Amino acid sequence: MSMNCFSLSNKLALVTGGSYGIGFAIATALAEAGAKIVFCDLNDELIEKGLIAYHKLNIAATGYVCDVTNELAVQEMVKKIETDLGVIDILVNNAGIIKRIPMLEMSSTDFRQVIDVDLTAPFIVAKAVLSSMIKQRRGKIINICSMMSELGRETVSAYAAAKGGLKMLTKNIASEYGEYNIQCNGLGPGYIATPQTEPLRTNGHPFNNFIIAKTPAARWGTPEDLAGPAVFLASTASDFVNGHILYVDGGILAYIGKQP
Ligand code: NAP
């Protein structure tokens, strides 16, 4: 296999929640490997923010306002993308939320909202793109899982349940559609410095040093740490990798943690 197996030339990638953070970093990496980028986010302001950021990097991205929990809106967005730009070759289910609330204090409404965005939405968006991937006998779906696909901790019951479910949804899509040359894998970031984890890293929060002590790399990850693994899972280099969760965590899942 030649090394251009990492090339994404002539591929169209949809990244959900791609205006900033991990989604933006992954989309940038896919673009640098040759992919055309489409992204969606919740409102015009986020789309504008993303477009400015992509254009600063000379990436001609296209943005759509779409709440990925809204099945009709997702179906309409995918149909518009396919009309305007072509079939989606690569889907990155990145959009996600977290609510850090002790379980006994968490309402079922809050629980359901996290499940809706972090688990049901990846199902909805994957379903919307799979038909065309089946027709073209190829496709790549990358679900952004989490260390919480494997571990729990206080206050993140809904998030861990969603990300654990997303791990199994990933394996099931791989199982059900692998025969159509569709690969569905997960990317499991460790603790990454983004707006989502800012409350844990700032104002002297004890979690900051805790994570550094628990991570062999002795640092928080950056969104850019996910770039290479994402290109690998989006490219023909991973055509025989299916149903796998690739953890990009600095080794944290392998390590008991430094003695205090
Ligand atoms: P982030 O900074 O909160 O960005 C998430 C993006 O998704 C935001 O643009 C957000 O828009 C968007 N989004 C949220 N709900 C949406 C919806 N219903 N429809 C469309 N877009 C929606 O998060 P991040 O840290 O970059 O994380 C991205 C993904 O990686 C998430 O799935 C997260 O669970 C996962 N992850 C993060 C870490 C980490 O340490 N940061 C580690 C492992 C996994 P708004 O700005 O309006 O919320």
Ligand code: GCO
């Ligand atoms: C938390 C963090 C984590 C990260 C990530 C770890 O509160 O524990 O937000 O959940 O977001 O998912 O992989």
